[in-house]
Amino acid sequence: MTGIELVEHAPHTTHDLPAAIGRALVASRIVDAAPDPYRLGGWRLRAGSKVGAVVMRVPGEEPLTLRITPKVPIARLFFLLGYALNPRIHREGAVEVAAHTELVPFLAQTYERAQERALRQGVLQGYRHTEEASSVLRGRLREADQVRRHHGRLFPLEVAYDEYTTDIPENRLLRAATERLLSLPRVPIGVRRALQHQRARLVDAEPLVRGTALPRWQPSRLNLRYQPALGLAETVLRSESPEHLPGDVTIDGFLLDMNKLFEDFVCVALREALTPYGGHCALQARGVHLDTDGTMRMRPDLLRYGDDGRPQAVADAKYKAQKPDGFPDADLYQMLAYCTALGLSEGHLIYARGGALHASHQVRNAGIAIHQHVLDLEGQPAELLKTVRDLARLMAKGTGSDSL
Incomplete structure (x- = not known):
């Protein structure tokens, strides 16, 4: 099996691939792919924000395994993921982090440990x-x-x-996620055996049909021990991995979009940190429009409302600064539109380190300040959460120009 390893947002590299595999990569949009004009049979590949591993199969060709390594440490990535799923349940230290430098093995072992704890007292009924x-x-x-x-x-x-x-939504999700992980490459043998054993315990749960909506479950006292595993199971099953492409090309694997992961973490962490200041926060806020006719809809990542129901602060999370041709400061324009439509004098853009620098911009003739903040994802979780709490304090007090 042919294998290619890329690093998130690293410069492009050239690889010799069959034309059918190259075209399939172009159609999948998992990575940026294009024929190399200077090398016959070569394809230039560059990973974007998606990380993980997939296996691509084209009839008549050897399967291709594509692994994309994130720039942030694997342990930090799973802290972001766990906290975004449930900040009250997430716990570190369940997996020997040093044993893994790839996403899929770490994901498989993390899920196996969570599922083992869920099933320790028996299969839920x-x-x-x-x-x-x-x-x-x-x-x-x-x-x-x-x-x-x-x-x-x-x-x-x-x-x-x-x-x-035992054929309930919770067990159906666990069984489906277990089967999905067992189909992935690079799952350690010991973890694979444990997952196979756990799958046997869930045999009475009905298998899920791929492509259909996931079964819905409600958190309760009865399924409390299942909840960490269920959060991971939904992440596994909702991972961006196109299974079928035009023709007979198939793809199977697990991919995380770092853009969405960073956005989810920032929004959940900010919501938790703003709770002591009163009011409430809306994530991916609805009902916000740029025009008075209500035809130009906007969706701020986080919008904080005061106790009187009026907007008090707005924030957008950006894993990387957007610098498209012709609009090198698109993030600033977007935040200016949010502040104008909401009647706010300040807006906050939050980047992962490397996306931007700490800065504040006073907009001419508008009375609006746009603040850019940076989170260092390579720092320890406690330091990262402290930075978020400091940012929440600045947002609550309306002093976003202070340094973090």
Whole structure:
């Protein structure tokens, strides 16, 4: 199996690939791919913000394994992921971090440990509502459906009942995530065996059909021990990995978008840090429009409302500064539009280190200040959260020009 290793946002490199594999990479948009004009059969590849590993299969060609390594340490990446999923449940130290330098092995071991803790007290059971045609009366008879579907015949019976079973959404998610991880490359042998054992315990849960919506579950006291594993399971199943491309090309794997991961962490961490100051925060705020007719919709990453329901602060998380041709300061223009539409005198742009520098900009003739802040993702989690708390204090007091 051919293998290619890239680093997130590193300069492009050239690799010899069959034309079908190269075209499939172009269609997948997992990486930037283009034929190398100076090397016959060569393809220039450059990773963007997606990290992880995928296996690409094209009929008649050897499968290609593509691994993209994040720039931030793996341990820090999983801190961001865990905190964004649930800041109250996330715990460090569950996995020997030093043993892994790749995302997929670390993800597999982290999930296996979380699932083992979830199943330690036994497989969770719950009531599942079922409506079906049956040869015996069970639960209650659905009279209207019986008449409409069977026109006076006695059998089969249209019944409805609640069954106490292990075939519930929580177990379906765990089983599906386990099977997905077992299909990925580079999962350590010991972890693979543990996952296979756990899958056997979940055999009564109905398999999920790929491409369909994930089953919905509600957090409760009963499934509290499952919740860390469920958060990771949904991350595994929602990872950006296109499974089918035009023709007979298939892709399977796990990819995380660092843009979204950073945005999710910043928004959740800021929401937690702003809680002591009152009001409430909306993530990916709705109902914000640039024009008075309400036709130009905007979605700030975080919008803080005061106790009176009026906007008090706005923030956007940017993993990297956007510098498209013709609009080198697009992030600033976007924040200026937010502040203008919301009637705010300050706006906050939050970058990962390397995306921008600490800076404040006073907009001419507008009375608006736009502040750019930087989070160092390579710092320790405690330091990172302290920086977020300092930023929350500045936002709450309306003194965003102070240095962090």
